[in-house]
Amino acid sequence: MSNRFYTKKVIEHFKNPHNLGELENPDGIGRVGNLQCGDVMHIYIQVEKDKKGKEIIKNIKFKAFGCVAALSTSSVVTDLAKGKTLDKALQINKENIIKALGGLPLIKIHCSVLAIDALSEAIYDYLKKNKRKIPERLKTNHKRIQKELKILEKRYADLK
């Protein structure tokens, strides 16, 4: 866990990331960036009601400009969130991701946090667009994430 090397699972996800790409008309988009390392992640979600009338993440895709860990954690978080209700999806934590990957080097733990942030931002975006009540925790996270993203996007300004 503490070494610099990646597990087989990480490399498998890196080689063939799941849910890669964009959704044509997403119901929510989460854009995040890590100020320190400079990685950027976008998550797109499509929300539908299930048989019980609960909103679930029907489809989910991601794009990333980042390292092996950034790509594999995004891949895993999309796997974990797909088919889950919004509430359940918001409960995914970094330990779930690390476990699914069979471990992450200590210095790469922040990548799993980035993936969770991207997912929670996508859900925030969906709730906001649909004028729904947004949990306090999501609001606080949103403020922090947007502040960081703004600084990072300035750095990458001429890429857009």
Added chain:
Amino acid sequence: MNNKKFMAKKRIYLDYAATTPVDPRAIKAMLPFFNEKFGNTMSLHSFGQEAKLALEKSREQIADLIKAKANEIIFTSSATESNNLALKGIAFASRKKGNHIIISLIEHPCIMETAKWLEKNGFEISRLSIDKYGLVDPEEVKKLIKKETILVSVMHANNEIGTIEPIEKIGAICKKQGVYFHTDATQTFGKIPIDVNKINADLLSASSHKLYGPKGVGCLFIREGVKITPLLHGGGHESGLRGATVNVSGIVGFAKAVELAKKEMKKESKQLAKLRDKLIKGISENIRDSQFNGHPEKRLPNNINFSFSFAEGESLVIQLDLLGIAVSTGSACSSDKLLPSHVLSAIKLKPYQIHGSLRFSLGKWTKEADVDYVLKVLPNIVEKLREISPYKK
């Protein structure tokens, strides 16, 4: 990577600037010194004498490569130790004269960190700026030297972008001003010709494992008459400048590697420059938005550095590794401190260019087919990573 499952069958090593395999001829020269001529160089008996003899012969061979005298070479454990000894050793020995040291912004971390430590301990450090190619301006050295200046340290060639610094001019300025001049020649020793008199060096650091010698051995050239304080106090080894039982086998391997370099350097650098230029040309022509880093001419014969916007460096390294190609990157993602390369930052690359940087460094066993293979697979790898980037153009 630690997964055998993902280890490619084909293995192409293009990271010779990180370390090199030991030349089999150097290994052969070393072997008797493990269990046959294993004596301690400080012992009076014949076991000690034969070790001492090998040590002094090695010293002569290494001194000869850079036109130095044998007694001007001190063996150390690494270039890091040599650089520590040069900076701290001069700083402590010249404290009465002054406390000002000049380095450049793109020195190896072992110089950067040593200078930072000296700064905390009462020394003043000036850091020379560099241009977009990574070149130091000797005129700035002239301007920065003052009464308190005791040492100028500028690397011979940069390990990341391969730029060769104008050390002959810097050395001449230092000589004129009566300031010691040190150069870290880790990347050039045995690769391009060095004459310590021509470059007016008072101190010069080198490492064995960068030129097909074993790891764990380095040396510091200290010009006769230069006053320096040792880091390791002990039993009087290395003229009292480095206490510690001498690593004879390693030093013999180092000397053999130097002897081979002297003979083969010219031919090897010509061959490497040819392959280097082929790789540079191929990448520039076949991968869009690729930015060549470093100086186009004043450059190590074996170094290639590029930035690929919108493709992250660590991902590039691992994708290449999965195909058996070993290279390195200056991306923050690959650093233990999550910091982008200070060299690429100093040449003012954009953050996303540093994030997508790759260094290829060639060596004597690099074949043209290896370069062709890289040129075959790299465009797809870069394109694939750009494809998944949200910034794709």
